[in-house]
Amino acid sequence: MQPHVNEGTVSVHLARFLLEAVRRSGTSLGRFARLPDLDPEVLRDDLSRISSPTALVLWEQLTLTEPASAIGALITHHAPIGTFGIWDYLLTTGGNLVETIERAVAYLECIGDPAGEKLQTTEDGPHFTIRHTTGPWAPDVVEAIDIFALATFLTRARAATRRPVVPLRVTFTHRAPHQHRHLVEFFGTRTIEFNSPSNSLTLLDEDVRAPLPKAQPGLEKILMRHADLTLATSRPVLQWRDRFRATLIAALHEDTASLDHVAQRLAMSPRTLQRRLGDLGTNWREEIEAVRQEHTMDLLRTTDLPLQSIAARVGYSDVRALRRAVRRWEGRPPHALRQPTARSR
Known part of the structure; x- marks a missing residue:
């Protein structure tokens, strides 16, 4: 894999998903027509790379539409496997979640901006933790992106294992909202900590080490080759x-x-x-x-x-x-x- 060849851009799959989330919120999409990398022809091309600032404009609109609703988690209900292209299959195809999550972290560039998004995994005894950080954007946008990142990993973990995986603990660097009922319902736990040192999702060893029910040995290598080819031939839209x-x-x-x-x-x-x-x-x-x-x-x-x-x-x-x-x-x-x-x- 070629690292950081698409700095400052996100995948067209993520851009399409965010634009559709904005449309579902009831916002007219007319105001986004002036953005050159949201042209319909661009969005139809799976090799297009959309500028991160354009993605941030969409995130900003989502936080303005639903300012207190944990929108980063809620929109993942509309993201079935395949929404984010090859990255989704890297995350859900393999022997167990340890393998697939670490592979998805290595291929973060297939969905996000390698310059702006950082992911890390650690193992501590029976616990497996995913940590996420993003750029220093507006606080409400950063919060939405951080929640979305952890929520996406959890939805994919549940899809891959075909079990209602519940995290042992979820932490956010952000301050606690007035109410976080939506987050409790989504993550399935009340052990959600705010004002923490990192944004993290901690899963139990029995969840991440369990064999995936649809594992097909060798398929992950084919997916990695396809991901490498996609990244090598992707095209940032902007001049x-x-x-x-x-x-x-x-x-x-x-x-x-x-x-x-x-x-x-x-x-x-x-x-x-x-x-x-x-x-x-x-x-x-x-x-x-x-x-x-x-x-x-x-x-x-x-x-x-x-x-x-x-x-x-x-x-x-x-x-x-x-x-x-x-x-x-x-x-x-x-x-x-x-x-x-x-x-x-």
């Missing part, structure tokens, strides 16, 4: 300008939107980045202003997020800076741009 914009959007989410940092993410010097932008008739300041404006207007017109939250999401230090920027762009204050339809969602 250079779009990749730059996607990287800049991600940096704004991470609060690291400096010229040096973005240039480093694009594997070039700051001077080369400035020259490339100049060749396109633009510059760093104009690009960062354009991205902030586009994202701000989108959030103001389609969500009820407080101004403080919007300011943080688009990289402004406080609400006053956001208000000044909106007046500069639109000649009106932020509240004048909010639409009644956003409040009624």
Whole structure:
């Protein structure tokens, strides 16, 4: 397997799943039509790789639609085996769960962004633990992705073993919600700990070592060869300008939107980045202003997020800076741009 050849992208299977989850939430998909890597032709190609910032836009919409519902776990009810392509079969085909989970971790790139997602497995006596971390995005988006990752492993473990596997313990780095009934129902245990050092799912040895009922010796090698071929022939959709914009959007989410940092993410010097932008008739300041404006207007017109939250999401230090920027762009204050339809969602 070639590691990290698809940095900054996720599989088209994951993108299709997230887009469908957004559609099921009742949100119009029209606002996503402007995103070049969500074009229907792109989504029909199993070798397409979708930019991580585009995937984050979809995650953000899901958290805005269902802000207190443990959406990361709930959407997995609509993800039967095969939803995530070859990765699903790597995770459910083999001698036992120890083998399949470790293989799925090694081939994380088949579903997610190898630069943004990290998975680790450990064994401690009779316990087998999976740990997950993602990038420093907006807190509610990070929480949804962390829950989704652990929930996906559990649904696949249950499908592979054909048993109602119940974890010994589930932990999250996030603070406890006002109620976590949905999480208790999904994971099947009340032993869910918050404010923990890691996001983890701990399974019992008797579950992870039990022979899988449909094991077919040798099939996993065929699947691994297919996964290698898929990764080697996959195609990131975005061209250079779009990749730059996607990287800049991600940096704004991470609060690291400096010229040096973005240039480093694009594997070039700051001077080369400035020259490339100049060749396109633009510059760093104009690009960062354009991205902030586009994202701000989108959030103001389609969500009820407080101004403080919007300011943080688009990289402004406080609400006053956001208000000044909106007046500069639109000649009106932020509240004048909010639409009644956003409040009624």
